[in-house]
Amino acid sequence: MRVRIERIGDERPEEVVIYCRETTPEVEALARRIRQGRDEGQAPSFFKGDREVYLSLKEILFFETDSDRVFAHTASDAFEMHMRLYELEASLPGYFVRASRSAIVSILHVFSIQKGLTGVSQISFRQTHKEVYGSRMYGNELSRKMKERYLYENA
């Protein structure tokens, strides 16, 4: 991707414009990082006991918080993280989306979303028994991202 910096006068507001052919998750992640004023997201670290484990974010199904601890879940395991959920959210690529106050899910792994009468949705993932509940407050954003994934995968 070509990067161009243009100097402007005081009369115009500073602005970053991304010209892209389509809004991919990578583009969204880049936009998010720019909005947050960061050069790069802080690389998350995963721990199993006192061992540091090196995982790809693409392996992660979801992050959930258990009172004051945050865990990253793969299909068959879970790893502790030494970050707050909101700090983690700011450093994640665009294919992660907040599903509730206590969970961030990867739209790459979502298999189904079952909406309940109260607006709370049950989110299940591919090739695992693990599930999380998504709250009504974050439901629209999750649905929008899922539609984007569908369009991206079937383009």
Added chain:
Amino acid sequence: MKTHEFKPHRLFWAILILGGGVLLLLSALGIGVESDPFKIIGSLLLLGVAVTSLFKLQFFFTLVPLAGIAYLWRDPLGVPNLELWPILGAAALLGIGLSILFRRKPPFPVVIHRHGKTETLKDCTDCAEASEETVNADESVEIESTFGEQTKYIHAQNLKRVSIHSNFSEVKVYFDQCKVDESGLTIQVDGNFTGIVLTIPRTWTVENKTSTFAASVTERGLTSETRDTTVRLVGSLNFGEIKIVRV
């Protein structure tokens, strides 16, 4: 010969049911029973449910049967226009409200050590299993849900006890990421109008000791030949289901 031990609640129900049988018999013989015997027996059963629920501090199951009794005897009580659904609805709402206000204490004390401080979350004064034992956050987990849905992944590394209080809720608890203490695990359930799913490793053995009313405990999934952990499932479940899923 083994002697049969009578527990107070069994004795209470036995007397109530025997009384109902005697009343039906007297009615069949045409002796001394003026009211409808089925109404009397229905009232006795509802009274039984109300009294036993009151002892368990389950206000919902105390007030709803009492409302049923009030409806059955509306004429002698002087309120012939009493309608069934409004009185049941009022009793249900009062019961739920009181249950939220005066929640039953867990059968064991929960003391959590956090940042060097000891914090007692719950105390128990009259429970059979109460002890001076101190447990920490890696040994005891408490889950509460009222009118909601919740998933809980347990990551404790020396788990001894899990307490689940769920009313009008769907709760899913995952035990496949935790390690259980050598002494075993006790899961205490206090549920009304609830669905609880317990996902456990297939090597666990579950001893079901729950008392249920209009509720069931079912198991799903393959079991392993090797069993390494014993789980005691205790507590009470009314109008609900506990599903044990082995993975």
